[in-house]
Amino acid sequence: MAENDAKRAAAEAAIAEVRDDMLVGLGTGSTAAYAIAGLGRRIAGGLRMSAVATSLATETAARAAGIPLLPFEDVSQVDIAIDGADEIDPAFRAIKGGGGALLREKIVAASARRMICIVDASKTVRQLGAHPLPIEVLPFARSFVSEAVRGLGGEPRLRLGPTGEPARSDQGNLLIDCVFGPIADPEALAAALSDIPGMLGHGLFLREIDALVIGGPNGIERRERSTTVR
Structure with missing residues (x-):
C-alpha cells in the first residue's frame, strides 16, 4: 500500500467512529486532511456533526468540505479528536507539530x-527522537529558550518559511525544531521543557492519545491504550 493510500485508509477507519451529533476535533497535516475530506463526504450523505479546527488551514479545508465549525474558545470538550503524528511509539507517546499547529493540537487533544x-506505518517507531521535536516559543524569549534547550542536550533550529523568514504559528509565535536524537525519557524531557519560561508548548504528546489506527502494507491495524491515564 502506497503511503498516501495508507494515510487515507487510516483516516477512513477513524472517521467511521463519528456518529450523529458528535463534536469532532480536526487535526492538521496531510493525514488529517484525508479525515476532513472523508467527513465532508459523510455529511453530504446525511451525517449530522460539527467540528473544531486545530489550525487556520484546517478551518479552510473543513469549510470547503462542508463541515460545520464551532469556535473552540466556546468549547470545553469534544467527543473525538482525530489527528496524525510525526512519530509514535508502542506506549502511544508521540511527537507532533511538523505542521506547526502543535499547541492548538495539544489543547484540542486534551479536551x-x-x-x-492516524498514521501510515512509517510513523511508528520503537523510540522517539529521529524526528525533531517542535516547540512554540514567544518571540521575546527566542534566544533564552534556545539556550535552555541546548542545556537539555538538544540542538534548536529556528523554523524558516519559504522565503527564509521565521515561520510563525497561527498565534504569531516562533517555531523551533529541537534535535535531541533518541529520547530515553520523554516524560522527563517534557517536564523540563514545560519549566522553561517563554516556551509555550512542545510537541511531545505523552498521555493524550487513546487509540492508534495504522495504515500499512497489510491493511489497517488498530491499537487501543490498555489503561488511559490523562
Missing part, C-alpha cells in the same frame, strides 16, 4: 473524550 491518532 477530547477520545483521541484517535
Whole structure:
C-alpha cells in the first residue's frame, strides 16, 4: 500500500467512529486532511456533526468540505479528536507539530473524550527522537529558550518559511525544531521543557492519545491504550 493510500485508509477507519451529533476535533497535516475530506463526504450523505479546527488551514479545508465549525474558545470538550503524528511509539507517546499547529493540537487533544491518532506505518517507531521535536516559543524569549534547550542536550533550529523568514504559528509565535536524537525519557524531557519560561508548548504528546489506527502494507491495524491515564 502506497503511503498516501495508507494515510487515507487510516483516516477512513477513524472517521467511521463519528456518529450523529458528535463534536469532532480536526487535526492538521496531510493525514488529517484525508479525515476532513472523508467527513465532508459523510455529511453530504446525511451525517449530522460539527467540528473544531486545530489550525487556520484546517478551518479552510473543513469549510470547503462542508463541515460545520464551532469556535473552540466556546468549547470545553469534544467527543473525538482525530489527528496524525510525526512519530509514535508502542506506549502511544508521540511527537507532533511538523505542521506547526502543535499547541492548538495539544489543547484540542486534551479536551477530547477520545483521541484517535492516524498514521501510515512509517510513523511508528520503537523510540522517539529521529524526528525533531517542535516547540512554540514567544518571540521575546527566542534566544533564552534556545539556550535552555541546548542545556537539555538538544540542538534548536529556528523554523524558516519559504522565503527564509521565521515561520510563525497561527498565534504569531516562533517555531523551533529541537534535535535531541533518541529520547530515553520523554516524560522527563517534557517536564523540563514545560519549566522553561517563554516556551509555550512542545510537541511531545505523552498521555493524550487513546487509540492508534495504522495504515500499512497489510491493511489497517488498530491499537487501543490498555489503561488511559490523562
